[in-house]
Amino acid sequence: MSRKKAVKGKGSSKSPTASPNKSKDSGKSGKGIGAGAPSNGLIYPSRPSLSNSREFYDITFKVMLVGDSGVGKTCLLVRFKDGAFLAGSFISTVGIDFRNKVLNIDALKVKLQIWDTAGQERFRSVTHAYYRDAHALLLLYDVTNKASFDNIKAWLTEIHEYAQQDVVLMLLGNKADVAHERVVKREEGEKLAKVFGVPFMETSAKSGLNVELAFTAVAKELKHRSTKEPDDPKFQLQDYVNKEMKSAGCCHS
Ligand SMILES: Nc1nc2c(ncn2[C@@H]2O[C@H](COP(=O)(O)OP(=O)(O)OP(=O)(O)O)[C@@H](O)[C@H]2O)c(=O)[nH]1
Numbered sequence: 001m002s003r004k005k006a007v008k009g010k011g012s013s014k015s016p017t018a019s020p021n022k023s024k025d026s027g028k029s030g031k032g033i034g035a036g037a038p039s040n041g042l043i044y045p046s047r048p049s050l051s052n053s054r055e056f057y058d059i060t061f062k063v064m065l066v067g068d069s070g071v072g073k074t075c076l077l078v079r080f081k082d083g084a085f086l087a088g089s090f091i092s093t094v095g096i097d098f099r100n101k102v103l104n105i106d107a108l109k110v111k112l113q114i115w116d117t118a119g120q121e122r123f124r125s126v127t128h129a130y131y132r133d134a135h136a137l138l139l140l141y142d143v144t145n146k147a148s149f150d151n152i153k154a155w156l157t158e159i160h161e162y163a164q165q166d167v168v169l170m171l172l173g174n175k176a177d178v179a180h181e182r183v184v185k186r187e188e189g190e191k192l193a194k195v196f197g198v199p200f201m202e203t204s205a206k207s208g209l210n211v212e213l214a215f216t217a218v219a220k221e222l223k224h225r226s227t228k229e230p231d232d233p234k235f236q237l238q239d240y241v242n243k244e245m246k247s248a249g250c251c252h253s
Pocket residue numbers: 067068069070071072073074075076086087088089090091092093094117118119120174175176177178203204205206207
């Protein structure tokens with residue numbers, strides 16, 4: 001499969017929904033983020049709205065994929081959106097790209113607008129500008145690349161600097177399918193996540209392991225936060241993920 005990545009300023013040839021040049025959400029839903037929306041970017045249409053994939057939704061959130069170049073951000077998004085794996089030669093994302101997906105979460109249609117950022121250092125200033133609007137961040141490293149794991153601390157520093165304080169954050173160890181080249185143990189990922197107090201799991205864009213779960217868990221947390229009554233118990237993202245993995249029998253890669 002030939003691969004093309006987003007080119008900042010020219011829109012994406014990879015995704016028909018994406019164009020950083022257009023107003024956010026392309027205005028196709030008539031409910032563009034920022035247009036009459038509260039300052040936190042949440043959109044509560046008075047009646048169900050159309051996402052730009054022409055699916056109705058009740059509420060929408062922005063999720064950003066971050067992490068070193070090559071960890072699999074684009075592949076994770078494509079797996080989630082299209083159920084396919086982008087095999088073959090690796091073409092780095094240029095700038096930023098987004099795609100939408102509507103999920104059914106507890107009787108609500110939740111639209112995730114998922115931003116795929118370029119991991120390369122030279123695009124950092126472009127991606128910084130998008131952090132403050134993100135409701136959730138999926139921070140990826142590659143279990144076959146120690147440097148990408150070691151860089152997680154630097155990514156967290158960057159996130160604390162640029163993202164909203166209450167952003168939903170999740171650490172993902174991607175490429176869990178590659179047993180023979182693994183250099184970061186699952187336990188190491190778990191330990192690091194514990195130190196920083198963030199939920200964690202391993203994923204594989206190639207096999208699909210935990211991909212749907214990662215996005216669903218984040219969508220559940222966001223939906224819970226935005227609809228919960230003061231007395232409602234807090235949604236425990238890590239507990240939810242652990243329970244789901246256990247029931248799917250997929251705790252280990
Ligand atoms: N085996 C395996 N390979 C993967 C997986 N995810 C991504 N890859 C491969 O890793 C390479 C990089 O994937 P991308 O998704 O383009 O990486 P990226 O994080 O978007 O990189 P940048 O756009 O530069 O930030 C590609 O060759 C993919 O085929 C995975 O889960 N398993």
